[in-house]
Amino acid sequence: MTEADYARTLETWRQHGRTNSRPIVVDFRDLVSEIVPERSTHLLHSYPAKLLPQIPHFFLGAHKTIQPGAPLTIADPFCGSGTVLVEGIIGGCPVVGADSNPLARLIARVKTCPIERARITRQLARIHEQIALIDEAPLPRTVNVKLWYKKTVANDLAKLAYTINRIRSNDVREFMQLCLSVCARRMSRADPRLSVPVRINPGRKKQYGTHYEQLRKHLRAADTQSTITAFDEIVKRNCSRLRELDELPVSPLVQIHDEARHLDKAIDRNSVDLIITSPPYIGAQKYIRASSFGIGWLGLSEDSLRTIEDQNIGREHFPKRTYEEQIKTGISRADRQLSSIRNINPLRAHIAAEYLREMRDSLKAMHASLRVGGNLVLVVGPNTICGQAFDTPRYLEILANEIGLTTEFKLIDHIRSRGLMVKRNKTAGLISSEWVLYLRKTND
């Protein structure tokens, strides 16, 4: 399909939406089959609940055809590892992102920053020279190294971190930090199938079933492979992934901020043409725990992981006193449902209510940032809370409509696989489909 085909499809969906409020079933993997996962810098670093690149690619292509001329300004206020931003710069657009997770911001910056590959090669040689001169380096405070690493591996990672954190040029330092974060995860005893670190227990042969051999192999490699060799391999492979960025005709214009609710303070009001974003899920993801090795080894934050997590919309930890009373979301159907959930589990009800309140603030900031006539593409999944279906997409749509973002159409894409979207406990449900709400700012 070409960009003109995307524009025609978008127009068909708009027409459907004028007379019919029911969602259209789509499969973005099939619809945009020309996109391969190994495209540009998308695979530099893993990240939980990454967005399918097909989704931003489609909407960007369609909008570029509909609004030819000056490049569109694209924003993603929950940019995570930067999937939307990467697609935006490939499409020649200025991009604005935000994420409260410092590791996500680092990944997004590196993924959108062209670097001359010879500089990386030279810096890698210097890292080798420098670590050869160091016997020992400080271990990170926030990573329980004894639990996750063999002593020699931890020592090598510490020397790498010490050396890399002193690289003077920002772009090369951040590239090397990203590679170190990948290496710290690979050389750990954590189960590679999960994004949150869970230590592999070789005694659990029965529970692991067919994965047992793969996990044993991983443990063996983590204990025997040279950390420095693993780091070298990661640097070389990631360096070759930067090639496509080198070929961009113009230098990308990228801004990355830290709080979705303040997007409108960080940039000019009415300045964004198109927002494409997948907000966090209600209590379904542990972005900070999944990033804990990277944040810890790189010393990305002075704050404790819990303090960073407190900025996270959809977080799961609240002091008991905060949920003694039910807070109201202002959506009557959601409030009725939450009061029934409260009878089963007051914390779960509070997590969902806070989520909706904080998402209202984020939607207000998105509305203020968009120009009149600009669009918001909101990708969001439904939840199950305490066994009850919780219609998060509908509740977010109600909030968006109240703020002045009008629904043009809705899509539903059934997910075939999604990292970490597994059922973890009885109270948080499996997410099996994704909604795409296409909204328009109708007035200021």
Ligand SMILES: C[S@@+](CC[C@H](N)C(=O)[O-])C[C@H]1O[C@@H](n2cnc3c(N)ncnc32)[C@H](O)[C@@H]1O
């Ligand atoms: C579903 S993920 C986005 C993934 C992203 N689309 C990608 O492809 O990597 C949601 C993101 O929202 C971020 N987040 C949570 N609360 C936030 C807040 N208050 N401001 C900005 N980002 C936040 C999380 O850190 C997480 O990275």
